[in-house]
Amino acid sequence: MAHRLTVIGTGYLGATHAACMADLGFEVLGLDVDEEKVARLSAGDLPFYEPGLEPLLRRGLASGRLRFTSSYAEAAEFGDVHFLCVGTPQKAGEYAADLSYVNGAVDALAPLLRRPCLLVGKSTVPVGTAERLAGTLARLAPAGGDAVLAWNPEFLREGFAVQDTLHPDRIVAGLPAEQGAAEHAEKVLREVYATMLAAGVPFITADYPTSELVKVSANAFLATKISFINAMAEVCEAAHADVTKLSEALSYDDRIGGRFLGPGLGFGGGCLPKDIRAFMARAGELGADQALTFLREVDEINIRRRIRMVDLARQQLGGSFIGRTVGVLGAAFKPDSDDVRDSPALDVAASIRAQGGKVTVYDPQAMRNARRAQPSLDFADSTLSAVRGAHVVLLLTEWKVFREMDPGDLAEVVAERSILDGRNALDPELWRAAGWNYRALGRP
Numbered sequence: 001m002a003h004r005l006t007v008i009g010t011g012y013l014g015a016t017h018a019a020c021m022a023d024l025g026f027e028v029l030g031l032d033v034d035e036e037k038v039a040r041l042s043a044g045d046l047p048f049y050e051p052g053l054e055p056l057l058r059r060g061l062a063s064g065r066l067r068f069t070s071s072y073a074e075a076a077e078f079g080d081v082h083f084l085c086v087g088t089p090q091k092a093g094e095y096a097a098d099l100s101y102v103n104g105a106v107d108a109l110a111p112l113l114r115r116p117c118l119l120v121g122k123s124t125v126p127v128g129t130a131e132r133l134a135g136t137l138a139r140l141a142p143a144g145g146d147a148v149l150a151w152n153p154e155f156l157r158e159g160f161a162v163q164d165t166l167h168p169d170r171i172v173a174g175l176p177a178e179q180g181a182a183e184h185a186e187k188v189l190r191e192v193y194a195t196m197l198a199a200g201v202p203f204i205t206a207d208y209p210t211s212e213l214v215k216v217s218a219n220a221f222l223a224t225k226i227s228f229i230n231a232m233a234e235v236c237e238a239a240h241a242d243v244t245k246l247s248e249a250l251s252y253d254d255r256i257g258g259r260f261l262g263p264g265l266g267f268g269g270g271c272l273p274k275d276i277r278a279f280m281a282r283a284g285e286l287g288a289d290q291a292l293t294f295l296r297e298v299d300e301i302n303i304r305r306r307i308r309m310v311d312l313a314r315q316q317l318g319g320s321f322i323g324r325t326v327g328v329l330g331a332a333f334k335p336d337s338d339d340v341r342d343s344p345a346l347d348v349a350a351s352i353r354a355q356g357g358k359v360t361v362y363d364p365q366a367m368r369n370a371r372r373a374q375p376s377l378d379f380a381d382s383t384l385s386a387v388r389g390a391h392v393v394l395l396l397t398e399w400k401v402f403r404e405m406d407p408g409d410l411a412e413v414v415a416e417r418s419i420l421d422g423r424n425a426l427d428p429e430l431w432r433a434a435g436w437n438y439r440a441l442g443r444p
């Protein structure tokens with residue numbers, strides 16, 4: 001328990017990792033270049049919504065074990081283990097990942113590393129990045145061979161980030177080729193994750209490239225599973241079949257399983273879309289692009305869901321959005337998150353707005369981010385005010401409050417009882433019995 005940890009980049013991943021590691025008893029220093037974020041985290045004010053995280057943050061601060069800074073010198077001086085958690089977004093106009101934040105962080109930290117330490121990459125990166133960064137570390141760190149790099153990809157889901165961090169499915173450790181350094185890195189990581197290992201969490205050691213590939217192939221598989229069921233939804237629509245029944249029946253086959261087989265508006269967020277694109281780009285650079293051409297189809301099926309949703313809404317309104325009012329429920333890319341990065345819901349809302357519809361959006365947590373991302377949309381502060389006067393209601397993010405809506409309550413304020421369920425989250429019989437025209441993706 002002697003290790004002192006730093007977490008470099010305190011966004012969705014890093015802030016969660018920092019607070020959880022402090023809760024496990026480590027002394028943790030979080031570092032971010034965003035001064036406002038550092039100030040808010042230091043004040044116990046979580047800059048984003050993640051269930052259960054703020055109490056952990058406050059507990060860590062109160063214990064004195066958790067602090068935040070923007071000083072690399074302080075972090076280098078403090079840490080025995082440095083977790084790298086900065087963003088790797090999609091480059092503008094390209095499929096590839098933008099590695100400037102990762103490179104910037106390592107370039108800033110490495111020259112300050114004077115004593116033995118382990119740098120642990122957690123960001124999602126294209127295969128080959130760890131090997132290159134190990135070279136940077138060797139070149140720049142005054143500690144020389146005593147500054148070692150490991151790659152430890154993160155698999156947490158937003159909305160379940162605390163649970164996933166404290167109780168992961170598995171821990172993957174990408175280790176250096178040199179045996180002494182590898183043994184040292186593995187020993188330190190086993191100490192850092194001792195609580196999870198004692199609980200029986202599988203610990204898999206691998207070389208750098210394998211560890212990097214585990215992460216992107218996991219996300220590629222999940223994206224493929226979602227697009228598979230959404231492709232079935234397209235066929236179901238054409239054949240007048242019901243994809244929700246189909247998905248349920250498939251789920252009882254253990255070889256297939258029901259998770260990530262939820263048909264609807266498809267995947268968004270700061271991970272799956274950009275990760276499959278970066279994976280394709282990297283495979284291309286490696287001369288293995290053919291292996292991943294199916295991911296292009298996975299991406300296209302996913303984008304088609306959004307287009308289909310807009311088409312359905314237009315159809316429902318008699319062929320045009322002009323002069324029509326649309327109530328949109330949901331802006332986050334998924335429930336229990338305020339993250340609107342590549343959000344299918346916001347994408348659909350913006351597209352309808354661009355085609356002349358008057359769109360009013362409500363989301364329980366993502367309003368601030370949604371306003372910033374799509375300032376031309378109208379926003380309401382409750383479900384009922386978002387759908388007041390609506391000619392059609394679109395359920396695009398399946399928050400619990402939306403799944404449990406009473407069709408009678410909404411009927412009193414809408415202009416027309418017409419609802420499109422983009423997430424197959426409502427009971428069609430209940431809504432139809434209440435006089436609503438209910439339609440969904442992939443079912444009659």
Ligand SMILES: NC(=O)c1ccc[n+]([C@@H]2O[C@H](COP(=O)([O-])OP(=O)(O)OC[C@H]3O[C@@H](n4cnc5c(N)ncnc54)[C@H](O)[C@@H]3O)[C@@H](O)[C@H]2O)c1
Nearest residue numbers: 009010011012013032033034086087088101105123124154
């Ligand atoms: N969000 C998730 O659920 C999740 C899960 C697993 C893996 N990941 C991966 O983790 C990484 C981070 O994702 P995120 O969602 O937390 O992103 P994010 O944008 O929420 O956070 C990134 C943070 O890094 C900071 N930063 C940028 N450059 C920096 C620098 N040079 N030094 C210090 N801080 C810097 C930013 O200010 C920001 O606060 C990405 O590679 C992502 O793919 C994310």
Ligand SMILES: O=c1ccn([C@@H]2O[C@H](COP(=O)(O)OP(=O)(O)O[C@H]3O[C@H](CO)[C@@H](O)[C@H](O)[C@H]3O)[C@@H](O)[C@H]2O)c(=O)[nH]1
Nearest residue numbers: 154155156157158226260261262266267268269271333334
């Ligand atoms: O059956 C399903 C399941 C999910 N989704 C959508 O898929 C997207 C992604 O959902 P989810 O994977 O739960 O959210 P993330 O928090 O983005 O987590 C993914 O991306 C992270 C970042 O790489 C990984 O760490 C996680 O393991 C991986 O699940 C969301 O838009 C969901 O609405 C569906 O459409 N159908």
